[in-house]
Amino acid sequence: MTVALDPTPLDLKDQSYAVVRGLFDAADIQRLNEICERVLAQWRQAPRSDNPPVGPQANYMRHLNDPGYHVGYPQDLSFLLNAIGSPQVLESVSAALGEEFLLALISLYFNPTGESQDGFWHKDKIGDEAGVAKIQETGAGLQMQIALVPTDDLQLVPGSHLRDYTEEEHAICVADDGIHNRSNDMPGAVRLALEPGDAVLFTQVCIHRGRYHRDTPRRTLMLSVKKRAAAEFTLRQRGLDQYSDQPWFLLPTYLDGVTPEARAFFEEFANFYGARWKARLAEVMKYSSLLDNLTKSGANPFGA
């Protein structure tokens, strides 16, 4: 009998994905799940960014590590950061990429409260960033999804990151303005079944999609990382974007309670983007003090 084995992090370069079983134990997953549930409830009431919009069709939220979601719960924030920066997470990512990498962002995927939908097949649009890595086969970065409840909502086509779309894939993903891109007939697709504490890593440029069924509970924490070469390229070309704009890392107490190993990972991110966040802060200060002075002087800021 042949027993199918999960691809390991070293296999990501050929397979587009890897599975790590039991990355976190049950107690850690329960705690992470409670934290994510609380943050999700707050996000639904008072989102701290408008992308994606809150609503019945929402199925993910960004930046769980925004401290605005943890006011009064500082230990939740440090627990989350310690999990994301834990040795087992960073070692798995490092083995998969084989290259220096930085934090990109932390997200949560969840089942919608509105209509059920099968997601659309796609390769993430990362543009020229895809071409700057030293090891092309492991891509520009990756996504690591950590199951907080049992899930088989992620599907992907192994090996599809190494090539363009086949004719059949093109017909599903791209042709006719994408009207077939939720097809359930993608050739060669695999569905990833994860138990709580298991993780899947996958490269953004493989063909993949999620499933968003109202009655299928989903709580999946996602760490996105970028290779340093890709982060340098994108920062040079486009400056900060909605993902890298995480100025809360400048707060002196932000990493309180974070272990030295995890701290090193996050400090690298903060050192990389810090000057850009500070430059933005200086602009805001310049304009807010101007506005203050205009208001005090009774002037109409929009007058001639």
Ligand SMILES: O=C(O)CCC(=O)C(=O)O
């Ligand atoms: O897991 C999902 O629902 C989809 C994830 C996805 O499309 C992505 O990370 O680009």
